[in-house]
Amino acid sequence: MDxxxxxxxxxxxxxxxxDxxxxLGWQTGFMHSPKLEEQRVTEAYEAGYNDGREGKTDGFSSWTKQ
Incomplete structure (x- = not known):
């Protein structure tokens, strides 16, 4: 981890x-930590988690709150 x-x-x-x-999802995925409990996982968390696991640092633009 960098x-x-x-x-x-x-x-x-x-x-x-x-968002x-x-x-939080990105941080968790980047650290290769276990996901939150299933009932607490949202679409934004899932997307962040997957991007973090892959080491993506630029996939968040669609999750910026207007």
Whole structure:
């Protein structure tokens, strides 16, 4: 895990107003941690988790709150 990538991506997502569920999912996936319990998983969390697992740092634009 690259701490700088984790930090920089988190700060960038938070500064542009990305859905917090996506951010949490991305952080969890990037750290290769287990997912939340099934009943707590949302579409945004799932998308973030998958992007984080893949190491994507630019897949959050569609989850930016207007």
């Amino acid at each position: 701490k700088k990538t984790y930090y920089d991506t988190t700060v960038k997502m938070e500064s542009v107003g990305v 917090p569920a996506y951010v």
